[in-house]
Amino acid sequence: MPGTVQRGLWVALLTMLSGCAINGYGVGFSRQTHTSDYGSIERIEGFGVLLDTRSPTRSLVIGHIERFLLCPSKAVALDSISTDSLFNLPAVQSTDSEFSLALCQDAAAFQRARSGLSMDFSPTLFRLLIGHQQQSVVHIQKDTHSVFRLQYLSGEAAQGQALLFLTEEPSP
Amino acid sequence: MKSFTRPGSLVGALLLLCGCQSSHYLYVQETVVGVDVGVGTSGNNRLSVGYTTDTFAVIPEKGDGLDAASSVAIIDGAIKGLDCFNYEQFNATGNAAAAIAKNGEVLTSLRETIYDTARDNTNNCQ
Numbered sequence: 228m229p230g231t232v233q234r235g236l237w238v239a240l241l242t243m244l245s246g247c248a249i250n251g252y253g254v255g256f257s258r259q260t261h262t263s264d265y266g267s268i269e270r271i272e273g274f275g276v277l278l279d280t281r282s283p284t285r286s287l288v289i290g291h292i293e294r295f296l297l298c299p300s301k302a303v304a305l306d307s308i309s310t311d312s313l314f315n316l317p318a319v320q321s322t323d324s325e326f327s328l329a330l331c332q333d334a335a336a337f338q339r340a341r342s343g344l345s346m347d348f349s350p351t352l353f354r355l356l357i358g359h360q361q362q363s364v365v366h367i368q369k370d371t372h373s374v375f376r377l378q379y380l381s382g383e384a385a386q387g388q389a390l391l392f393l394t395e396e397p398s399p
Numbered sequence: 400m401k402s403f404t405r406p407g408s409l410v411g412a413l414l415l416l417c418g419c420q421s422s423h424y425l426y427v428q429e430t431v432v433g434v435d436v437g438v439g440t441s442g443n444n445r446l447s448v449g450y451t452t453d454t455f456a457v458i459p460e461k462g463d464g465l466d467a468a469s470s471v472a473i474i475d476g477a478i479k480g481l482d483c484f485n486y487e488q489f490n491a492t493g494n495a496a497a498a499i500a501k502n503g504e505v506l507t508s509l510r511e512t513i514y515d516t517a518r519d520n521t522n523n524c525q
Binding site: 347359365374377380 | 441
């Protein structure tokens with residue numbers, strides 16, 4: 228029992244020295260959001276213990292993580308696709324604004340670099356990683372159609388757009 | 400963590416995964432250095448030690464004749480020195496991907512846009 232207490236104290240001490248956050252809110256982690264016409268980006272970066280409770284990035288990381296999550300901010304009709312919308316990234320309209328998770332369940336793209344111990348939990352996958360991982364994922368609900376464009380500029384800023392197309396006209 | 404050291408608990412946790420089919424299309428590109436253990440129901444079980452790099456897709460069940468896995472991905476990264484790294488990623492899935500893939504001009508223009516943007520941004524690094 229004393230060994231358990233000692234280990235717990237060590238973990239607590241290391242956590243205090245580094246960081247501890249849930250969904251990017253906490254100590255030792257920075258969380259930034261950027262929004263544009265079509266999409267919202269959330270960037271989380273830091274060192275310590277990060278618990279992410281939200282799909283599709285549900286995970287626990289003990290170590291360092293830098294993660295970008297791009298979600299559409301609205302769904303549009305499939306036939307409204309235009310070439311311009313594919314080539315031109317809309318300007319970021321606001322930063323540190325409210326990040327909407329509403330459509331993340333239907334469509335999301337994320338990139339993350341993690342070092343340390345990581346665990347992923349989802350209804351279809353349990354994964355344990357010890358080491359370093361660089362990952363890029365596109366996660367789309369069945370029967371939806373999507374277009375993502377993500378831009379990463381030297382770690383200073385990231386912008387992107389995500390278009391979620393429906394097979395039918397979206398309800399007004 | 401401690402509960403997972405008991406075989407019964409681990410089996411119980413893994414059983415929670417049984418019977419679940421992926422309701423999402425997944426397109427994954429990743430590189431791992433270290434120990435990687437994964438158990439899932441989508442055919443992406445894994446056990447690796449060392450360096451691995453993967454590109455794979457998980458495709459949900461679909462009805463006959465329906466689009467199951469159309470995907471277009473164009474990705475480019477460029478670096479300059481130690482501090483400048485720029486990355487451009489384009490992905491399309493489903494009918495949007497099929498429409499783009501069938502249009503050679505759009506596909507070529509998209510590829511050039513992604514590559515040129517990443518290189519231009521890198522050249523502009525101070």
